[in-house]
Amino acid sequence: MKSTMQDSPLGVPLLMRHVARVNGRSRVGAFDAQRQPITRTFAELAARAGRLGSALEQRGFGSGAVIGTLAGALPEHLEAYLGVPASARVLHTINPRMHADQIVHVATLADDEAMIVDAGNLGKFHEIASRLPRLRLLVTVGGPLPGDLAASLPCETIDYEALLAQGEPRLDWPIIDEHETAILCFTGGTTGLPKGVGYSHRSVWLQAMSLCTANSLGLGSASRLLPAVPLYHVNGWGLPFAALMAGADLALPGASLQAPDLLALIDAEAPTLAAGVPTIWSDLLAHLRAMQRTHLGALTTIACGGAQVPQSLIDAYAALGVRMLQAWGMTETSSMSAISQTPGWIASADRATQARCAAAQGRVVCGLEARVADLGGTLLPCDGASVGEIQIRGPWVTHGYLGQDDHAHLHDGWLRTGDLGTIDADGFISLTDRVKDAIKSGGEWIPSLALEEAIRSHPAVLDVAVVALPDPRWQERPGAVVVLAPGAGATPDELAQWLVTRVAKWWLPERWAFVDALPRTAVGKMDKKRVRQMMLERIDAAATAAEQC
Numbered sequence: 385m386k387s388t389m390q391d392s393p394l395g396v397p398l399l400m401r402h403v404a405r406v407n408g409r410s411r412v413g414a415f416d417a418q419r420q421p422i423t424r425t426f427a428e429l430a431a432r433a434g435r436l437g438s439a440l441e442q443r444g445f446g447s448g449a450v451i452g453t454l455a456g457a458l459p460e461h462l463e464a465y466l467g468v469p470a471s472a473r474v475l476h477t478i479n480p481r482m483h484a485d486q487i488v489h490v491a492t493l494a495d496d497e498a499m500i501v502d503a504g505n506l507g508k509f510h511e512i513a514s515r516l517p518r519l520r521l522l523v524t525v526g527g528p529l530p531g532d533l534a535a536s537l538p539c540e541t542i543d544y545e546a547l548l549a550q551g552e553p554r555l556d557w558p559i560i561d562e563h564e565t566a567i568l569c570f571t572g573g574t575t576g577l578p579k580g581v582g583y584s585h586r587s588v589w590l591q592a593m594s595l596c597t598a599n600s601l602g603l604g605s606a607s608r609l610l611p612a613v614p615l616y617h618v619n620g621w622g623l624p625f626a627a628l629m630a631g632a633d634l635a636l637p638g639a640s641l642q643a644p645d646l647l648a649l650i651d652a653e654a655p656t657l658a659a660g661v662p663t664i665w666s667d668l669l670a671h672l673r674a675m676q677r678t679h680l681g682a683l684t685t686i687a688c689g690g691a692q693v694p695q696s697l698i699d700a701y702a703a704l705g706v707r708m709l710q711a712w713g714m715t716e717t718s719s720m721s722a723i724s725q726t727p728g729w730i731a732s733a734d735r736a737t738q739a740r741c742a743a744a745q746g747r748v749v750c751g752l753e754a755r756v757a758d759l760g761g762t763l764l765p766c767d768g769a770s771v772g773e774i775q776i777r778g779p780w781v782t783h784g785y786l787g788q789d790d791h792a793h794l795h796d797g798w799l800r801t802g803d804l805g806t807i808d809a810d811g812f813i814s815l816t817d818r819v820k821d822a823i824k825s826g827g828e829w830i831p832s833l834a835l836e837e838a839i840r841s842h843p844a845v846l847d848v849a850v851v852a853l854p855d856p857r858w859q860e861r862p863g864a865v866v867v868l869a870p871g872a873g874a875t876p877d878e879l880a881q882w883l884v885t886r887v888a889k890w891w892l893p894e895r896w897a898f899v900d901a902l903p904r905t906a907v908g909k910m911d912k913k914r915v916r917q918m919m920l921e922r923i924d925a926a927a928t929a930a931e932q933c
């Protein structure tokens with residue numbers, strides 16, 4: 385029997401109307417392009433977003449036209465989040481930290497016809513503009529370009545405010561098929577060219593709704609959210625859309641995620657909830673310690689993910705009165721897909737189980753399903769012990785990549801995440817490794833994330849990466865690259881001694897290196913490919929030196 389329910393499409397136009405008509409009084413507090421504080425109500429934001437969509441339409445950007453952004457987390461970028469998809473165009477948020485060749489690749493593949501660029505990214509734009517023949521408009525945020533500079537560009541340019549002045553604050557756009565792409569993001573591309581994931585109007589809506597549920601972030605109109613996340617990374621983790629949906633006030637960090645700037649924003653906007661990768665929070669912690677500060681105002685919860693969250697970080701924030709919730713997700717799954725909320729059935733006195741849950745990547749959110757399989761595809765039990773590749777499916781998980789017909793990343797319609805780990809009987813996912821980073825020693829897996837965690841727990845260690853190194857006897861053995869805490873010292877022997885009581889003896893790294901900083905990807909994650917390369921070069925150099933002696 386068919387239901388009697390209406391069938392109205394989900395998506396950004398519906399969200400935009402709700403933002404303007406119901407959540408209009410909620411507000412965005414931010415730093416603008418000149419780092420001056422600026423406040424906008426959601427109603428103003430929606431009206432400006434409407435103008436943007438309308439101006440793009442007037443300029444002949446048709447339905448489905450792709451509009452790129454090279455910009456920080458500025459209010460204008462948020463307006464583009466609403467105005468571009470609501471008017472049936474596609475927003476393509478580009479990571480400006482990528483190499484120029486990669487930006488040209490993603491902008492060409494996406495077929496960007498216009499680009500919104502803030503002042504800090506104009507240099508990058510100049511590097512690529514002449515290689516994008518389809519690009520016909522540059523929109524500058526933070527002021528118009530000087531005439532001679534504009535004349536040197538192969539496309540027309542206009543100041544963002546001047547563009548808005550040409551449009552109308554339009555909210556009622558034609559109905560858009562909810563399966564059309566609203567936002568396009570590319571993966572980090574550490575092992576090859578970035579791959580494009582198109583989030584549909586429907587997936588954006590459903591994922592935002594999921595973030596608002598209490599088992600996830602529980603966002604509501606009493607929340608004040610600080611997304612310490614670049615807006616080009618996984619759709620800003622879906623956080624802007626969730627806040628707009630919930631009517632949660634937003635504190636936007638602008639172009640800088642540096643600790644002093646984040647702290648200034650926290651002081652100015654008093655967020656209750658924040659989200660970001662572990663590096664952001666460990667930098668903030670170091671800054672707080674340097675300032676001898678022991679509070680973060682109204683901030684009670686930080687959702688942390690995108691990379692392994694060290695237990696020491698969770699503990700340090702707990703001491704500041706801030707609960708750190710670990711979350712797991714990926715570009716392909718529209719961000720946070722599992723989150724480590726502590727269920728009520730874990731007794732409050734049961735500290736050990738609570739700690740185990742907090743250390744897990746989390747339980748998959750309702751609407752998505754996760755399972756574990758060996759690399760041949762045979763399903764493994766969800767017993768918390770069987771390690772395999774995590775597979776996931778659901779309405780906000782991608783089934784493919786832009787312009788690619790290859791479906792090697794799918795298994796019976798489930799996305800192969802490339803993450804190794806276990807799932808327990810209560811649905812807690814615990815990662816052990818990335819498939820490509822895994823260390824197989826004498827046929828047995830050594831979980832690099834657990835080994836890193838054990839090394840990181842040494843008081844002299846600030847950060848560490850463990851990678852697989854070739855070994856004639858065991859095929860692979862672990863090597864550790866360590867960053868020591870400022871003023872601290874530790875030798876490989878001392879670190880090995882520390883590990884002896886903490887991990888299996890056969891896990892102990894064979895080789896150690898000490899560096900000032902670990903290489904990071906364009907979204908600030910540890911780049912294990914480069915760490916491994918660095919270790920291999922050191923081994924080669926040492927072998928050459930030994931031969932010459």
Ligand code: AMP
Pocket residue numbers: 571572618688689690691692693710711712713714715716745801802803815818907
């Ligand atoms: P990205 O698409 O850039 O967001 O990268 C997604 C990848 O980040 C995942 O496949 C994981 O390997 C990693 N990741 C995300 N969250 C976590 C987490 N909480 N712990 C460990 N790794 C994570």
